[in-house]
Amino acid sequence: MSQVNKNSTxxxxxxxxxxxxxxxxxxxxxxxxxxxxxxxxxxxxxxxxLAILAIIGLIxxxxxxxxxxxxxxxxxxxxxxAGVGLFYVVLIPVLGFIPLTIVFLTLSFxxxxxxxxxxxxxxxxxxxxxxxxxxxxxxxxxMKVQLPGGFWE
Amino acid sequence: MDILxxxxxxxxLIADPSTAALxxxxxxxxxxxxxxxxxxxxMAIALLIPFTFTMDPVVAMALLVVVYVGGISGGALTAxxxxxxxxxxxxxxxxxxxxxxxxxxxxxxxxxxxxxxFVGTVVSGCFLMxxxxxxxxxxxxFFYSEYVAVCLFALAAVVSVSGKSLLRGLxxxxxxxxxATFGMSEVDGLPRxxxxxxxxxxxxxxxxxxxxxxxISQIMKESMADNRDRLKPGAMVIGRMLxxxxxxxxxxxxxxxxxxxxxxxxxLPAMGGAPAALISYAQAKNASKTPERFxxxxxxxxxxxxxxxxxxxxxxxxxxxxxxxPGDPATAILIGGLMxxxxxxxxxxxxxxxxxxxxxxxxxxxxxxxxxxxxxTLSRYLCRLVDLPKEYFLPILFIVAATGVYSMxxxxxxxGVMVGFGVLGYLFERMRYPLAPFVLGMLLGPIxxxxxxxxxxxxxxxxxxxxxxxxxxxxIAAALFLAFSIWKHHxxxxxxxxxxxxxxxxxxxxxxxxx
Numbered sequence: 075m076s077q078v079n080k081n082s083t084x085x086x087x088x089x090x091x092x093x094x095x096x097x098x099x100x101x102x103x104x105x106x107x108x109x110x111x112x113x114x115x116x117x118x119x120x121x122x123x124l125a126i127l128a129i130i131g132l133i134x135x136x137x138x139x140x141x142x143x144x145x146x147x148x149x150x151x152x153x154x155x156a157g158v159g160l161f162y163v164v165l166i167p168v169l170g171f172i173p174l175t176i177v178f179l180t181l182s183f184x185x186x187x188x189x190x191x192x193x194x195x196x197x198x199x200x201x202x203x204x205x206x207x208x209x210x211x212x213x214x215x216x217m218k219v220q221l222p223g224g225f226w227e
Numbered sequence: 228m229d230i231l232x233x234x235x236x237x238x239x240l241i242a243d244p245s246t247a248a249l250x251x252x253x254x255x256x257x258x259x260x261x262x263x264x265x266x267x268x269x270m271a272i273a274l275l276i277p278f279t280f281t282m283d284p285v286v287a288m289a290l291l292v293v294v295y296v297g298g299i300s301g302g303a304l305t306a307x308x309x310x311x312x313x314x315x316x317x318x319x320x321x322x323x324x325x326x327x328x329x330x331x332x333x334x335x336x337x338x339x340x341x342x343x344x345f346v347g348t349v350v351s352g353c354f355l356m357x358x359x360x361x362x363x364x365x366x367x368x369f370f371y372s373e374y375v376a377v378c379l380f381a382l383a384a385v386v387s388v389s390g391k392s393l394l395r396g397l398x399x400x401x402x403x404x405x406x407a408t409f410g411m412s413e414v415d416g417l418p419r420x421x422x423x424x425x426x427x428x429x430x431x432x433x434x435x436x437x438x439x440x441x442x443i444s445q446i447m448k449e450s451m452a453d454n455r456d457r458l459k460p461g462a463m464v465i466g467r468m469l470x471x472x473x474x475x476x477x478x479x480x481x482x483x484x485x486x487x488x489x490x491x492x493x494x495l496p497a498m499g500g501a502p503a504a505l506i507s508y509a510q511a512k513n514a515s516k517t518p519e520r521f522x523x524x525x526x527x528x529x530x531x532x533x534x535x536x537x538x539x540x541x542x543x544x545x546x547x548x549x550x551x552x553p554g555d556p557a558t559a560i561l562i563g564g565l566m567x568x569x570x571x572x573x574x575x576x577x578x579x580x581x582x583x584x585x586x587x588x589x590x591x592x593x594x595x596x597x598x599x600x601x602x603x604t605l606s607r608y609l610c611r612l613v614d615l616p617k618e619y620f621l622p623i624l625f626i627v628a629a630t631g632v633y634s635m636x637x638x639x640x641x642x643g644v645m646v647g648f649g650v651l652g653y654l655f656e657r658m659r660y661p662l663a664p665f666v667l668g669m670l671l672g673p674i675x676x677x678x679x680x681x682x683x684x685x686x687x688x689x690x691x692x693x694x695x696x697x698x699x700x701x702x703i704a705a706a707l708f709l710a711f712s713i714w715k716h717h718x719x720x721x722x723x724x725x726x727x728x729x730x731x732x733x734x735x736x737x738x739x740x741x742x
Binding site: 084085088092099102103106107108109112113114115116117118119120123124126127130133134137147148149151152153155156159160162163166167171175178179182183186187201205206209212213217218219220221222 | 278280281394395397398401402404405408412414415417418419420422443446447448450451616617618619621622623625626627629630631633634637639642643646649650653654657658660672676679680683684687
């Protein structure tokens with residue numbers, strides 16, 4: 075029963091979030107630089123979209139539930155995966171591509187497999203090193219991309 | 228003569244051994260990704276785009292197209308063997324493919340699916356060659372108002388087919404249009420929604436956003452999916468795969484009908500292979516002399532599904548190349564690939580760089596031939612890819628995606644955008660908010676804004692939208708599309724309410740009887 079109640083309110087929550095989001099962005103449009111003597115200036119299009127989005131948000135808040143479909147649960151572990159990915163993005167300019175990628179891959183292998191045994195870690199390190207070398211060679215050597223070297227470079 | 232030169236130019240490039248080898252590799256990559264459940268043709272194209280930066284645009288586009296062909300076709304294998312469509316477009320193949328495997332006819336099912344995929348791709352490729360240049364010549368007449376109207380029509384079409392709720396489609400479409408307004412305005416070169424952060428000046432680049440939306444969100448979903456109950460194809464006996472002459476001969480009508488359905492549905496923005504396959508399957512069942520065999524292992528069902536889903540390729544490419552409107556998410560990424568190489572889809576693509584267009588045509592045919600040979604000879608081995616340990620390939624795919632996105636502009640900000648859009652895509656999917664309208668909104672929003680503002684700038688008003696015949700026709704078509712879908716939505720809701728009432732009455736009657 076609680077699942078059904080949850081599902082009946084999430085469209086309303088989306089609607090509320092949209093209203094707040096639209097209000098904040100609409101307020102931000104007042105800071106846009108504009109040109110003089112033009113028929114439609116820079117703010118025209120974003121404000122039009124925000125107005126449409128706000129109307130949809132309002133309808134969502136009023137109606138509450140759009141369909142009887144059962145929503146798939148949001149996995150916090152999946153969001154954590156993205157969080158770790160973001161952490162990788164932030165750290166890579168500091169630690170460099172090669173060391174951070176090896177660490178990231180090794181840990182990801184164990185986390186997804188949910189196995190932190192020594193055997194899995196050793197196997198993970200070997201695959202991580204091989205994968206990192208292949209990717210670095212492909213992008214760095216073949217495609218001549220300057221990958222982040224980290225603070226020691 | 229010009230056309231012949233362009234065809235020969237395209238053929239010469241594809242006949243080059245290194246390009247041909249690259250295209251064979253691309254087709255195989257597409258098939259492999261198509262086979263692995265959870266990975267899609269869209270994801271394969273998205274991940275491959277960064278590798279094409281340094282290539283000649285003709286070779287790059289040919290490569291992406293063969294990956295698309297391979298990706299759509301590969302999904303049939305797992306649909307037949309383990310009841311799990313490798314890509315969403317093979318969803319209808321499961322209905323008869325898996326029962327045939329249970330009856331010991333896996334080889335026959337795979338063989339017919341592969342030939343059907345080939346026929347669907349080739350027939351739609353012929354439609355692409357026949358109609359794309361005509362449509363491009365027609366599109367030369369387009370002015371600001373026509374572009375606005377065509378884009379509005381595409382958006383109306385995509386919202387109309389966005390699942391059970393129009394409003395959810397509208398939400399994601401509008402958010403896509405909003406995301407495209409971040410950064411410099413193309414019309415007047417002034418910044419918008421930059422929040423004082425210099426990285427925002429360039430806005431959200433299309434490719435990182437699309438890779439995030441379709442690849443990262445999928446990695447997030449798959450990384451925590453429980454696949455312990457998944458069937459294993461390892462020990463299955465596949466048997467003879469080449470389809471019999473009688474199977475092909477008795478299904479000629481089915482092939483033609485399914486190819487037409489697939490091509491037509493492919494033309495509609497953001498419909499994609501799955502609805503084409505389901506509609507074609509239903510039509511084949513209606514037309515069959517033995518409809519009772521459908522769902523129990525009918526070859527006609529597999530042929531209908533696989534021909535139609537592959538035929539969407541040509542249909543989707545028709546409007547993608549001539550008008551710049553993607554027929555499905557995979558073609559949206561292909562359009563992104565074109566733009567990265569400085570090519571703008573639309574009529575000018577046919578006049579300025581015809582060799583790219585002809586290379587794409589030839590790639591469709593080349594990819595389908597390689598796909599057929601590879602799948603008929605290697606399916607026994609390819610199906611073992613299902614057993615690949617996801618705990619190893621998912622993180623590696625993330626690194627490949629991140630490094631690829633970084634290599635575009637050497638900017639970590641783009642990688643952050645990719646992860647951000649990945650999370651957004653994941654949340655949308657979980658909450659049943661469709662992804663395709665977002666992508667279309669992001670692609671078409673700037674076109675609508677640019678053309679509308681220029682129209683008003685030139686004319687001083689926007690009446691041109693209603694006074695020019697082509698523009699008016701598209702606006703009326705858009706209105707009809709929306710009106711029809713709203714009407715259908717109400718009908719469905721009414722039916723659902725009626726069945727709920729009937730169920731309630733039965734329950735009450737049962738309860739009274741028990742008392």
